Amino acid sequence: MKRYSAFAVAREALRNHMGWERAWASPEPKKKYDVIIVGAGGHGLATAYYLGKNFGITNVAILEKGWLGGGNTGRNTTIIRSNYLQDPSAAIYEKSRSLYETLSQDLNYNVMYSPRGVIMLAQTEHEVRGYKRTAHANALQGVSTEFISPQRVKEIVPIINLDGPRYPVLGGLWQARAGTARHDAVAWGFARACSAMGMDIIQKCEVTGVSRDGDKVTGVTTNRGDIACDKLGIVVAGNSGHLADMAGFRLPIESVSLQALVSEPIKPCMDCVVMANTVHGYMSQSDKGEMVIGGGTDGFNSYTQRGSFHHIEETVRALVETFPMVARLKMLRQWGGIVDITGDRSPILSKTPVDGVFINSGWGTGGFKATPGSGWGFAELIAKGHSPLCDEFSLTRFKEGRFIDESVAAGVAH
Numbered sequence: 001m002k003r004y005s006a007f008a009v010a011r012e013a014l015r016n017h018m019g020w021e022r023a024w025a026s027p028e029p030k031k032k033y034d035v036i037i038v039g040a041g042g043h044g045l046a047t048a049y050y051l052g053k054n055f056g057i058t059n060v061a062i063l064e065k066g067w068l069g070g071g072n073t074g075r076n077t078t079i080i081r082s083n084y085l086q087d088p089s090a091a092i093y094e095k096s097r098s099l100y101e102t103l104s105q106d107l108n109y110n111v112m113y114s115p116r117g118v119i120m121l122a123q124t125e126h127e128v129r130g131y132k133r134t135a136h137a138n139a140l141q142g143v144s145t146e147f148i149s150p151q152r153v154k155e156i157v158p159i160i161n162l163d164g165p166r167y168p169v170l171g172g173l174w175q176a177r178a179g180t181a182r183h184d185a186v187a188w189g190f191a192r193a194c195s196a197m198g199m200d201i202i203q204k205c206e207v208t209g210v211s212r213d214g215d216k217v218t219g220v221t222t223n224r225g226d227i228a229c230d231k232l233g234i235v236v237a238g239n240s241g242h243l244a245d246m247a248g249f250r251l252p253i254e255s256v257s258l259q260a261l262v263s264e265p266i267k268p269c270m271d272c273v274v275m276a277n278t279v280h281g282y283m284s285q286s287d288k289g290e291m292v293i294g295g296g297t298d299g300f301n302s303y304t305q306r307g308s309f310h311h312i313e314e315t316v317r318a319l320v321e322t323f324p325m326v327a328r329l330k331m332l333r334q335w336g337g338i339v340d341i342t343g344d345r346s347p348i349l350s351k352t353p354v355d356g357v358f359i360n361s362g363w364g365t366g367g368f369k370a371t372p373g374s375g376w377g378f379a380e381l382i383a384k385g386h387s388p389l390c391d392e393f394s395l396t397r398f399k400e401g402r403f404i405d406e407s408v409a410a411g412v413a414h
């Protein structure tokens, strides 16, 4: 694979861009792989990448029923932060955030990581206490955050209205090295690197069954034939329940729609991400100038990749309170994804009752930020049977009552 560089861009500019190679190959499936990953979203691709990079396992197929990055990875609002309360969460989200810092160089692909800072607004006394507690926990965990005053919020975000009609801004949890990245580029960068290592990314290949010999996995059935494997990683976000059912076990997961929208592009007006979780709306500005706006989950389970209409209205109403200038914007597009939510709002990275089958799910409304860290840990779990980043997130915690409660950090936030 030819490396991307400033020199390569100049060279191709001179020859009409005719010399670029395809970023990844589209091979036919082989009969057997050491590891099959189901789902070519960010987490599946990152898992495959770190299997190759950290453990030298490259006889890997990534099977995707649609197109790579077409699930939640290509539908999210790209917020990256690591200001979680519990130690296992801080460990995996901060590992992920730190991997993002150098991911473009590592993948030789510009993922446009922009550590522009994220504020989570405190608009009730309850939130003030919750976020101060998180800031103290983060200090102990080595995650750099601080609780800031309303005046400091206004300095960072001049367009904000501190005295909203329902909830005044009482402060905020500020993480200066949090931010955003280009979601498609994250998927594409991992895909290109996996393909360069000789892995097979097979799109339009839907897994329809999981084959077992007793308690041991032997392969999968797909719309492109049967494919054998020694180990199987299920990384399908909102479809996790279906895949678990095919493998013969159940998950404590609910699948619901989560939606987002963008405005027409405008001149730069806000250079950080602001989340208003009490009124429930959050916003950042994309490099194109669109205001990227995230809303809430539907209150009922579904597998539709679109959200219900009243949420758009609620989200926009919340934003107009927080940022009155939004009232004059035209909205361009709205879309949704199917997110996989656990009771304690923490992910599942675990072995399963089926020998050789591993599950990575439950990232809910906030897994984009965890993409590289999740891939790093899950690859280790598949390769070695356990991983310090994943061990606390096993399925057994639901039986043992060892919940990792992240309802403040992830109950409504992204």
Ligand SMILES: Cc1cc2nc3c(=O)[nH]c(=O)nc-3n(C[C@H](O)[C@H](O)[C@H](O)COP(=O)(O)OP(=O)(O)OC[C@H]3O[C@@H](n4cnc5c(N)ncnc54)[C@H](O)[C@@H]3O)c2cc1C
Residues within 6 Å of the ligand: 038, 039, 040, 041, 042, 043, 044, 063, 064, 065, 066, 067, 068, 069, 070, 071, 072, 073, 074, 075, 076, 077, 078, 079, 080, 205, 206, 207, 208, 235, 236, 237, 238, 239, 258, 259, 260, 294, 335, 336, 337, 338, 339, 363, 364, 365, 366, 367, 368, 369, 370, 414
């Ligand atoms: C509107 C919205 C906003 C969000 N905002 C944020 C945010 O700001 N920050 C943040 O951190 N997170 C956010 N998230 C959450 C984040 O997008 C997800 O947690 C993350 O992208 C999950 O990645 P994934 O790779 O696990 O799943 P996906 O990207 O969904 O990939 C799973 C893949 O599995 C494939 N698949 C499913 N079934 C099969 C099958 N049977 N056979 C083969 N392939 C199959 C799917 O087609 C899909 O491509 C948001 C999500 C949404 C929907």
